[in-house]
Amino acid sequence: MSPVLPTDLSTGSLAVRTQGLAKRFGRETALDGVNLQVPEGAVYVLVGPNGAGKSTTFKVLMDLVRTDEGTAEVFGLDPRVRGPEVRAQIGYVPERHDWGYGWMRVGRLLQHHATFYPTWDAEYAARLAEVFGLKMDRKFGSLSKGQGRRVHLTMALAHRPRLLVLDEPTDGLDPVMLDETLGLLMDHITETPTTVVISTHQVHDVDRLADHVGVMRDGKLMMQVPRDELHRKLRRYRAEVPDGWAGPAALNGAVLRKGSFGREIQWSIWGEEREVVQQLTSAGATVRDAAPLTLADAAIALLSRRERA
Amino acid sequence: MQLAINTADPRPIYVQIMDEVRRAIVLGTLRPEDPLPSVRQLASDLRVNPNTVAQAYRELERAGVAYVRRGQGTFVAAAGTNGTERRALAAGVAERALVEAHRNGVSAEELIDAIRDAARSRDPHTLAEQP
Numbered sequence: 323m324s325p326v327l328p329t330d331l332s333t334g335s336l337a338v339r340t341q342g343l344a345k346r347f348g349r350e351t352a353l354d355g356v357n358l359q360v361p362e363g364a365v366y367v368l369v370g371p372n373g374a375g376k377s378t379t380f381k382v383l384m385d386l387v388r389t390d391e392g393t394a395e396v397f398g399l400d401p402r403v404r405g406p407e408v409r410a411q412i413g414y415v416p417e418r419h420d421w422g423y424g425w426m427r428v429g430r431l432l433q434h435h436a437t438f439y440p441t442w443d444a445e446y447a448a449r450l451a452e453v454f455g456l457k458m459d460r461k462f463g464s465l466s467k468g469q470g471r472r473v474h475l476t477m478a479l480a481h482r483p484r485l486l487v488l489d490e491p492t493d494g495l496d497p498v499m500l501d502e503t504l505g506l507l508m509d510h511i512t513e514t515p516t517t518v519v520i521s522t523h524q525v526h527d528v529d530r531l532a533d534h535v536g537v538m539r540d541g542k543l544m545m546q547v548p549r550d551e552l553h554r555k556l557r558r559y560r561a562e563v564p565d566g567w568a569g570p571a572a573l574n575g576a577v578l579r580k581g582s583f584g585r586e587i588q589w590s591i592w593g594e595e596r597e598v599v600q601q602l603t604s605a606g607a608t609v610r611d612a613a614p615l616t617l618a619d620a621a622i623a624l625l626s627r628r629e630r631a
Numbered sequence: 632m633q634l635a636i637n638t639a640d641p642r643p644i645y646v647q648i649m650d651e652v653r654r655a656i657v658l659g660t661l662r663p664e665d666p667l668p669s670v671r672q673l674a675s676d677l678r679v680n681p682n683t684v685a686q687a688y689r690e691l692e693r694a695g696v697a698y699v700r701r702g703q704g705t706f707v708a709a710a711g712t713n714g715t716e717r718r719a720l721a722a723g724v725a726e727r728a729l730v731e732a733h734r735n736g737v738s739a740e741e742l743i744d745a746i747r748d749a750a751r752s753r754d755p756h757t758l759a760e761q762p
Contacts, residue, residue, distance in 0.1 A: 512671040
């Protein structure tokens, strides 16, 4: 039995919905049946190692990549057909900032960007630029990773889009700037009703923001779930067990990660706590502790789980 | 008001916010009719999702600890400052101590005895160790 990790968030209205996205680059499978569902108003954090397919998924939403199979919808619009309309509603921070305009000065780039967005809020852009310490006369191409990221964040936020798609937005930010950025982002979503999708491999950075979590590996979305449910259902159990204990068969597949120290096991298990404790107990274990995991630890438990045949 | 939130704490963040407000009420640093920070302010200060702050405030309201004045914000309720909050806070601390004791294979009785012993060796007001 495999634990059925939840993947359906489609109970309310969705800002983003993809169905069966599949994409191959040569012999590499980048996406393999991705059904991304981002509820409207959510702060959805997409977690996964490099090469899991997070950036490719985001590019599909922007119509920067076209898939071999599957469909995508952003606020009900197909990016392939209604690209400009879709992009007008998205504030996008790409993973890499070397996508051109390297010769342009930052101030000029912001002006240039503003002309594409009727909703551009110049006053807000100026405020963001000040907090981010943007140097307007520097050439965009000469900026460090963190500086480039701040320019992109300014461009993404200042037109107050309905959807923010942030690909590794905290990458390259120093701790103080990271803290400032998270504060700005929280200000932003309280002021402006926004749906946010963030990809990251620095899960700790965004732990406090996430209210929905998706976990991606090898082009597959293994799980997507409200944060509360993840907090409630994925727990690390510590229990004393007899010598040579194998664990209850009913939990096969629900155990995501196993560790032990002497005769104490430390297993990360998916399920309702009461049921899991009952199963461990009736199999002869003395449960000492059932602790929820931080988002970072949960990601490790889910991602390090070995595929079973 | 400065709240302390810790993502490594097993309590969900909205519960931590509720507990911090309760703590401030019990300590007297928040009194009846004092305003709580706006959702926006607190979300921004703590760098947490505003929905999480709103959830904590809703739960505090439901528990009678706080109330909403239309268009003005959330305020500490008079009912929140009687003995109930003190007991609720003490119950929470006890609960966490019990879980910690159980994890270490210590029974409830052993824990209670140990707390008495520890309390005797410390100054009753500051809980500092006595020489």
